[in-house]
Amino acid sequence: MNNRISRPFRAARRGKRTGVIALVGAAALVAVGLAGCSSGASSSGSTAAANQTLKIGFSAEPPGFKTGVDQGSANKQLLTLVRRGLLAYGPKGDVVPALASSFKVSDDGLSYTFTLRDKLAFSDGKTLTSADVKRTFQYLADPANGAADQVTFANITSIDTPDAKTVTLTLAKPQTALPKVLASPLSAIVPENPVDANGVPIGDGPFAVTDYKKGVSYTLKANPGYYDASSVKLKEIDMTFMADAQTRVRALQSGQVQFIDYVAASDYAALKKVKGVKLDSSYGLYGALQFNMTQGPLAKPEVRQAIAYALDLKSMNQAGTLGFGTANGGLPISVKSDYFNKEQANHFALDLDKSKQLLSAAGYAGGGFTLRLLTNSQYFGFTERAQVVKSDLEKVGITVDLETGDYANQIAKGNSGDYDLMIGGPPAAIDDPAAISGAFLGGPTFVRSVGINQDLYSALLQKGAETPDGADRKAIYDQIGEIYLKDVPFVTWGMGTAAYAYSDSLQGFHMLSGAVVYSSMYSLATAQLTK
Amino acid sequence: MTRYLLLRLGLGIVTVWGVVTAVFLALHSVPGSPAQVILQGGAGGGDVDPAAVAALNKELGLDKPLLVQYVTYLGHLLTGDLGNSIKYSAPVTEIIAAPLGNTVMLVVLAVIIGGVIGLVFGILSGNWPGSVLDRIVSGLIAVAVSTPGFVIAIFLSLFVGLSLGWFPSIGYTAPTDDFGDFLYHAFLPSLALSFGFIAIIGRVTRTSVLSVRREDWVRTARGMGLSGGRVFRRHVFRNAVNPVVTVAGLQFGALLGATVLIEQVFNWPGIGSTLLNAINGRDYPLVQGIVIVFAVVFIVTSLLVDLLYPLLDPRVER
Numbered sequence: 001m002n003n004r005i006s007r008p009f010r011a012a013r014r015g016k017r018t019g020v021i022a023l024v025g026a027a028a029l030v031a032v033g034l035a036g037c038s039s040g041a042s043s044s045g046s047t048a049a050a051n052q053t054l055k056i057g058f059s060a061e062p063p064g065f066k067t068g069v070d071q072g073s074a075n076k077q078l079l080t081l082v083r084r085g086l087l088a089y090g091p092k093g094d095v096v097p098a099l100a101s102s103f104k105v106s107d108d109g110l111s112y113t114f115t116l117r118d119k120l121a122f123s124d125g126k127t128l129t130s131a132d133v134k135r136t137f138q139y140l141a142d143p144a145n146g147a148a149d150q151v152t153f154a155n156i157t158s159i160d161t162p163d164a165k166t167v168t169l170t171l172a173k174p175q176t177a178l179p180k181v182l183a184s185p186l187s188a189i190v191p192e193n194p195v196d197a198n199g200v201p202i203g204d205g206p207f208a209v210t211d212y213k214k215g216v217s218y219t220l221k222a223n224p225g226y227y228d229a230s231s232v233k234l235k236e237i238d239m240t241f242m243a244d245a246q247t248r249v250r251a252l253q254s255g256q257v258q259f260i261d262y263v264a265a266s267d268y269a270a271l272k273k274v275k276g277v278k279l280d281s282s283y284g285l286y287g288a289l290q291f292n293m294t295q296g297p298l299a300k301p302e303v304r305q306a307i308a309y310a311l312d313l314k315s316m317n318q319a320g321t322l323g324f325g326t327a328n329g330g331l332p333i334s335v336k337s338d339y340f341n342k343e344q345a346n347h348f349a350l351d352l353d354k355s356k357q358l359l360s361a362a363g364y365a366g367g368g369f370t371l372r373l374l375t376n377s378q379y380f381g382f383t384e385r386a387q388v389v390k391s392d393l394e395k396v397g398i399t400v401d402l403e404t405g406d407y408a409n410q411i412a413k414g415n416s417g418d419y420d421l422m423i424g425g426p427p428a429a430i431d432d433p434a435a436i437s438g439a440f441l442g443g444p445t446f447v448r449s450v451g452i453n454q455d456l457y458s459a460l461l462q463k464g465a466e467t468p469d470g471a472d473r474k475a476i477y478d479q480i481g482e483i484y485l486k487d488v489p490f491v492t493w494g495m496g497t498a499a500y501a502y503s504d505s506l507q508g509f510h511m512l513s514g515a516v517v518y519s520s521m522y523s524l525a526t527a528q529l530t531k
Numbered sequence: 532m533t534r535y536l537l538l539r540l541g542l543g544i545v546t547v548w549g550v551v552t553a554v555f556l557a558l559h560s561v562p563g564s565p566a567q568v569i570l571q572g573g574a575g576g577g578d579v580d581p582a583a584v585a586a587l588n589k590e591l592g593l594d595k596p597l598l599v600q601y602v603t604y605l606g607h608l609l610t611g612d613l614g615n616s617i618k619y620s621a622p623v624t625e626i627i628a629a630p631l632g633n634t635v636m637l638v639v640l641a642v643i644i645g646g647v648i649g650l651v652f653g654i655l656s657g658n659w660p661g662s663v664l665d666r667i668v669s670g671l672i673a674v675a676v677s678t679p680g681f682v683i684a685i686f687l688s689l690f691v692g693l694s695l696g697w698f699p700s701i702g703y704t705a706p707t708d709d710f711g712d713f714l715y716h717a718f719l720p721s722l723a724l725s726f727g728f729i730a731i732i733g734r735v736t737r738t739s740v741l742s743v744r745r746e747d748w749v750r751t752a753r754g755m756g757l758s759g760g761r762v763f764r765r766h767v768f769r770n771a772v773n774p775v776v777t778v779a780g781l782q783f784g785a786l787l788g789a790t791v792l793i794e795q796v797f798n799w800p801g802i803g804s805t806l807l808n809a810i811n812g813r814d815y816p817l818v819q820g821i822v823i824v825f826a827v828v829f830i831v832t833s834l835l836v837d838l839l840y841p842l843l844d845p846r847v848e849r
Contacts (some may be wrong), residue, residue, distance in 0.1 A: 069579055214626060
């Protein structure tokens with residue numbers, strides 16, 4: 001206890017008058033102390049700390065760095081720190097220049113000309129020129145390399161590099177979302193040897209990995225060769241792998257780290273109460289109940305519609321995100337997007353009677369069949385949602401057997417279609433309606449339902465990808481939505497939730513949401529620690 | 532003695548082969564390939580062309596028949612080559628060296644902490660059976676043995692680490708960076724790991740002390756007027772400690788296994804965490820390599836305990 005306060009209290013025993021004086025004096029001291037603390041806090045918020053080393057508790061060790069392959073959130077987040085593409089995402093999710101200082105688009109949308117900045121270089125010292133851009137894009141276009149946006153890059157029919165700073169892309173068909181694709185960390189420009197002997201990715205980002213302790217941590221230092229190095233305030237980032245969500249929260253609470261990613265919804269309330277910690281939460285990726293439509297009752301659209309009507313999306317949202325996500329159906333388009341169709345999203349509002357009628361119409365009056373629901377017990381939200389699905393479908397007479405295991409098990413069985421139902425979700429790499437193509441088109445992987453009639457969607461999806469933003473484009477996606485509501489190749493249940501938590505001494509971090517949430521760490525390029 | 536050692540060595544090799552084969556078959560029977568996990572296993576990812584996954588499988592040699600993979604692996608094993616980690620593309624021996632050291636350190640500290648406390652508990656309890664002290668100590672031992680290790684770990688991390696701030700609630704410093712800080716971070720996980728060991732050592736010591744105290748030569752020593760302390764040191768303790776050493780040695784392997792959950796709680800980069808991540812990642816060579824290490828450690832510690840026994844009690848035949 002502060003001795004200056006306790007002395008007056010000892011004096012108070014001598015007499016009532018002395019006690020009153022002492023209490024007044026103590027109150028004054030406390031008031032002065034509080035004023036000093038608060039003024040210190042407000043003034044220190046804008047002063048850069050001398051130590052600009054950010055300690056991060058990171059949710060997973062990236063599984064590797066295959067150029068262009070969507071290997072998950074840990075992979076993408078690290079790439080936002082060590083690599084850059086021609087474009088990047090700004091603090092509000094808008095597309096901003098990166099390696100390219102500017103670009104022009106031809107009137108017909110078939111030609112994009114990028115001008116690279118001066119003196120670009122990779123973190124290994126090699127210069128970065130238009131030739132590297134061409135090589136990277138050709139690599140991403142090759143189906144054998146498994147890039148997430150292979151279709152986008154395959155649409156580029158030629159890449160001209162008249163000089164070291166100019167790149168002209170000629171497209172076969174217009175692609176409204178091309179700038180957003182180029183802003184993705186998966187589209188970053190890479191050197192000929194994109195990963196060093198230690199498995200560390202090389203790029204031209206604001207930071208470079210200088211030390212990698214396998215299974216333990218990355219150490220990153222500010223990259224002096226970055227094109228905007230003068231704006232990078234953080235000198236070092238120490239990224240320790242902490243797979244367990246509770247471990248990350250404890251590390252932040254104890255001050256051992258100043259930033260954590262992938263905060264579980266169950267920790268939101270507790271973290272909001274912690275002084276000196278800020279919780280940034282927003283919507284994450286869509287989730288969906290996927291179908292194997294090749295056999296049995298699920299081959300009939302009426303059965304799939306019946307299942308959609310039987311699901312209580314609010315319960316799904318509560319079980320999977322504790323209510324922090326959204327509870328909506330329809331196409332997996334962000335609720336914040338101009339292309340979100342609210343009527344379609346609410347089309348399959350809970351209606352058990354309608355569900356039973358549809359089952360009856362399909363020849364399954366009273367249900368009377370069993371479906372295997374594949375999920376995993378490794379990540380929060382999967383088994384919880386599976387339990388809700390099981391409970392909901394049993395109300396219309398459909399028996400659901402849960403099949404669980406680790407995530408690798410789900411991937412394997414999902415890839416081979418070894419399930420009837422699966423807790424999953426459509427892939428989405430960019431915040432554009434064109435991204436929903438991944439939910440319908442493509443080879444057999446666990447992120448898509450099995451047996452989708454891709455012919456129903458491919459032409460319209462292609463048209464939507466080519467059409468400029470506006471009412472015409474909206475109409476196309478509304479049309480796709482109508483087809484979806486009849487066909488129901490999967491049942492979306494809403495957007496998930498995502499959150500970062502960090503010390504309030506960190507300024508300049510901006511969380512993105514939805515499909516680009518894992519590009520949020522782009523903003524660490526200009527963030528800083530304050531006193 | 533030589534014949535005995537050769538026999539134990541032969542049995543050890545057969546045991547390791549059995550373990551390797553069982554783990555190999557178990558790993559390959561579980562759905563999910565390393566290529567799938569590497570390319571598709573990250574949260575939020577997964578949309579990868581099946582051809583790319585198949586190509587990586589082929590690059591890793593996982594498209595070959597199972598028998599071919601097994602024989603190839605055994606062939607390398609005979610030359611001391613544990614293969615390369617699929618995830619890290621580096622020799623398994625190189626990958627497990629640091630985590631193994633981190634775990635062994637935890638186990639050694641746990642054995643020291645648990646051994647000292649367990650012996651003290653057992654001696655106090657055994658020397659004054661039925662007393663209040665015996666009841667208190669027995670109660671503490673009962674709590675230690677009945678509480679799962681990870682529960683103790685979570686309690687220590689939250690209360691001692693986070694609330695009181697006496698020790699770090701999680702984390703790790705490499706011993707080469709700062710050995711003192713390494714020990715500082717290792718204390719709570721070692722303490723958590725030691726609880727079960729304390730209980731076992733305490734119970735065995737108590738039983739053993741009680742048993743030896745009743746022996747004729749102990750009564751004779753007391754009857755001859757030797758002090759209580761001398762009777763305990765020279766006659767009771769030296770005889771009572773033999774079964775404790777055996778049990779302690781056999782517990783070493785169990786302690787290694789118990790580190791898995793405790794390492795998760797404290798985010799300690801030990802062999803348990805590495806094994807768990809390798810299993811989830813289907814990193815076959817790394818899982819097999821770690822299992823071999825565990826098997827060899829267990830076999831060697833059992834052998835050392837058996838060899839140590841005659842040193843402690845000359846009456847036992849070598």
